[in-house]
Amino acid sequence: MRSAFAARLAPALAIVAMLAGCALGPSKPPRVPEPRSIDTAPAPLPPLTGPLTHPKTRWVPVAWAELPGFDEDTTSEGWVALLANCQRPNAAFAPLCGEVRRLAIASPEEQRAFLMERLQPYRVEAPGGQSEGLLTSYYEPVFDATRQPSATHAVPLYGLPPGAGRGRAWYTRQQIDTDPQAQAALRGREIAWLADPIDALMLHIQGSGRLRITEPDGRQRIVRLAFAGTNEQPYRSVQGWLAGQGVSPIGRWPEDVKAWAVQNPQRVPQMLWSNPRYTFFREEPLGEVDAAFGPRGAQGVPLTAGRSVAVDRDAIPYGTPLWLWSAGPTAQLQRLVVAQDTGSAIVGAVRADFFAGTGAEAGRFAARMKQPLRLWALWPRGLDPSGTAVSRN
Incomplete structure (x- = not known):
């Protein structure tokens, strides 16, 4: 010991x-x-x-x-x-x-x-x-989030639903966004809500992150989202999809992708759906000692x-x-x-x-x-x- x-x-x-x-x-x-x-x-x-x-x-x-x-x-x-x-x-x-x-x-x-x-x-x-x-x-991103959906925060982050993460393919990202059955399976499993779907995609790609959450009573606190599983669909690079669409090489991720999204709002769903992999999370408290480390990796120990x-x-x-x-x-x-x-x-x-x-500096390095x-x-x-x-x- x-x-x-x-x-x-x-x-x-x-x-x-x-x-x-x-x-x-x-x-x-x-x-x-x-x-x-x-x-x-x-x-x-x-x-x-x-x-x-x-x-x-x-x-x-x-x-x-x-x-x-x-x-x-x-x-x-x-x-x-x-x-x-x-x-x-x-x-x-x-x-x-x-x-x-x-x-x-x-x-x-x-x-x-x-x-x-x-x-x-x-x-x-x-x-x-x-x-x-x-x-x-890779890195651990940090985003602002709310507990309830609103006009500004309408992108959900989900906990692992029954039937997912068991070694067999579940609904794709597109189906999760559009299929009533997939949405019914996820109802009530919302952990928090983000403002930007590209931020949610970043969390899915990195596999974990931290949220600055505004609680219903107005209090703010920081929690960690740990990896809980995926829909077992194949991972596809969004940057690769953009390159296939003739978009100039992405130099800064995600800033350049967000700039493209502002100019092409009608194509954002197609871009997101090009990656069928979807990640589910579990919320963990973030104590003083935990904050000094990264999330737990696949070995089961905190990353340094x-x-x-x-x-x-x-x-x-x-x-x-x-x-x-x-x-x-x-x-x-x-x-x-x-x-x-x-x-x-x-x-x-x-x-x-x-x-x-x-945080952001680590994210720029990782990109x-x-x-x-x-x-x-x-x-x-x-x-x-x-x-x-x-x-x-």
Whole structure:
């Protein structure tokens, strides 16, 4: 169990990490160090290939010297995600959680020494050997909402209805908006009402968010909308639909989409319906500690801004510490992160979605992020990804 001091420290560290997530990267470009002599590397391990447990990926053991920027990362920020990870660790990482908690207030040198002593870095590759992939980003939006519909707030957000989210397709987005049977199934499940259908679409795409709700008595409070399920319909990109209609490339999302909607109000329903996927939510209270973290990811633990990523769970197990490198026009990133979420569009071995944080600034960052990615999995020494001991011979 986490010590009382570490428990008090975690929210403060989370705030630091969230602020770091706003900066979203070091001020100088990543440096890829020259590999050290093989004499300084740990005893070699056999490559870990996907057929062991994860057919989409191949893990190749490497020396720590291969990880760009490893000696420069602010480990205390990454430690927040490791502490969250220990709320629900995978079986391989669980035995290390006592040390992770003890080192929450340790120096960066002590934290790095722990990582190097207890974990083995593996370069994450596709089965064919490709080691470069794609990094995108997502965030937690914040919108104003009301409890009752009005002339200004007429777009509902729904809780999960009976029959949805059970692995089979439910009504499409268009049917939810137009079909009397679908509307009858959702009646009484309205959580809140938004003013803009594009804001609702943003919540559906991101999968969670925060609402500044005006209650019927006039009081205002902030709540979190957590992911509860979907209608199990395929996801389609609205931006892709707009491009197919000959609309100029969307540079700022959602600002440019809203500007197009103002000019083409009669086509807005068609644009929204181009994405049949629909997301349902559940409301959660937002306490002081909760506010320092993002929503819970698919691993079941709160996300840490700038330190949590969504991955393909068939390629990288939830709870896996990762070293992430990405360089491009949006950000220069080289840092410790943890695989704590997933998404329908996050598919492939070297593929990650970077949790940028909460609010408009994080949203602007997330909208711009699309650049090359390299990943290294940091796995407990002597284990393959299934938790089975492997031989060094």
